[in-house]
Amino acid sequence: MSDPQEDAKRVAKILRSGDYDYDGSKYLFKLARRQAGLEPPKNRKNTVDRMTKEETERFIEAAYGTDGRRGLMLRTLLETMLRVGEFVSLQIEDISLKENLFIVRDGKGGKRREVPITEALSRELRLHIGGRNTGPLFQSPRGGTYSARRIQQIVKETAQKAGIQKRVYPHLLRHTMATRIVNQGMPIEHVRKVLGHESIDTTRVYAETATESVKESFREAHSEN
Incomplete structure (x- = not known):
């Protein structure tokens, strides 16, 4: 019987050497579970992690504080x-x-989707x-493209600053903004299209995470007392 700790080390080495991003890592584990005949975990969360509004503002301020180019890069990653x-x-x-x-053409077969951006971001770009x-x-500083790993490092460094x-990692920015636009009333089907989810069930988790409607109901309930 193989040693779980040794297996975990081998998987970690593959992830590092393969330069996998969040989605790539998730797919790799899903594939490994399938080949091993293991069932996926049953206790899925009904919310996602995200940054608060205050944390998001500090994050973007820290990015622009490093230099304008990094600020624009991380603002673009967040907002798109x-x-x-x-x-x-x-x-x-x-x-x-x-x-x-x-x-945008995703990495899962090259499906095409359109992602709108704000006028303010468009002007800066x-x-x-x-x-x-x-x-x-x-x-990149060398004139080519950034690696996914380097973007992960930049996000981590900026969060620390x-x-x-x-x-804080790139996919957390995605969770953060998706929750925000659901809070602001964007229809969940439209959110699904912007995110590039195949199933609406994947997108509904952001409605579970969104808190503005819950807070509004809470305030209305207390105002009647």
């Missing part, structure tokens, strides 16, 4: 809710600043792009 693999693959040709849209017409939206105690 892209998976880190999708984010590092973004090319200038994938963006329509006149329409305020990103054209226009200044960042300047006269370039092709190439990565955010070039912001004094955020919880573990």
